[in-house]
Amino acid sequence: MSYIDGFVAAVPTENKQRFVEHARAANEVFLEQGALRALECWGDDVPRGKVNDFYGAVQAREGETVVFSWIEWPDKATRDAAMGKMEELMKTDPRMNPEQNPMPFDGMRLIYGGFEPVVVLGE
Template identity: 45%
Template sequence: MTYLSIMAAPVKTTDKDRYLAHARATWPAFQRHGAIAMSENWGVDIPDGKLTSFPLSVKLEADEAIVIGWIVWPDKATCDAAWEKLEQEPEMANMDMPFDGRRMIFGGFETILEH
């Protein structure tokens, strides 16, 4: 089964195009290191929560939207090896980051069911 790197991040609404350019620029590097697919998703219907929610998880500010993205890998080993290599690539280190990485949440997930 596949393995996913998933993240949620707050992005200023005025930076939507800048974020999309960033996402497009990262895909070739991810693909070069074994990624199968990538998806970026702009939040449009994100309810506030009292105990927990997407807005609370990233400390969303009034002028921001939440972006959810994921990269599909063939397996965890490929993902781990890719991130190790990607962290050493100058193009990744010098990439424009159009979001506050301190408020990004992320993790790796093993697929347990696919249809």
């Protein structure tokens, strides 16, 4: 069964194209390291909640759009091996180097985690 890394971030809306370019470059590296697919989703219909919502989770500010992303791996071992290589790749691969491919959003407000699927329907 696959393993999923999930991410939620607040991206300045004016940085949408920069975000797409950054994500495309970084996700190419994850695919080269064994990921099955990577999806970057730009918030389109993200309601404000009464108690909690995506905006609050990432402390989104005026002029920012919430993005929801995930990387699907064949298994946790493949993901862990890829993540083990990231520090070296950040030094050697310009797509992963924060100086050459800087995040076009505040990474301190990025939330992420690894998830084991428990229900999978379709595909």
